Amino acid sequence: MTAKRQQFRERLRLQAAERFSRGEARALIAKDLRVSVRSVQRWRQAWDPQILRDHDGLLTRREPLASLKPDPLTKARR
Template sequence: MTAERQQFREELRLQAAERFARGEASSLIAKELRVSLRSVQRWRQAWDEGGPGALRSQGPASLPRL
C-alpha cells in the first residue's frame, strides 16, 4: 500500500473512532464511509480495547522491495 493510501485509510479509521464515541451504529458508519461492515467491526473492537490510538497506522505492512 502506498503511503498516501495508508494515510487515507488511517483518516477513515479516525473518522470512524469519532463516530464510535457518539454511539453510531457500525452499519451506518460502514455505509457512509464506503467500507465493509467487517472493517468497521474490526476497527470498533480495536477502539474498544485501545482507544483512538489503536486505530493509528503502524507503518508499512512489509519492507519495500529493493
C-alpha cells in the same frame, strides 16, 4: 499499500472512532465511509477501551460479562 493509501485509511479509522464515541451504528458508519461492515467491526474492536486481547489474540474484557449485567435468575431466586 502506498503511503498515500495508508494515510487515507487512517483518516477513515479516525472518522470511525469519532462516530463510535457518539454511539453510531456500525452499518451506518460503514455505509457513510464506503467500507465493509467487517472493517468497521475490526476498527471498533481495536478502538474499544473495554476489550483487550490476551496473549493468544483472543478477545477478553476487563470485567467479566456477569458483572456488567445482573443475572435475571438471581433476582428470581431471592
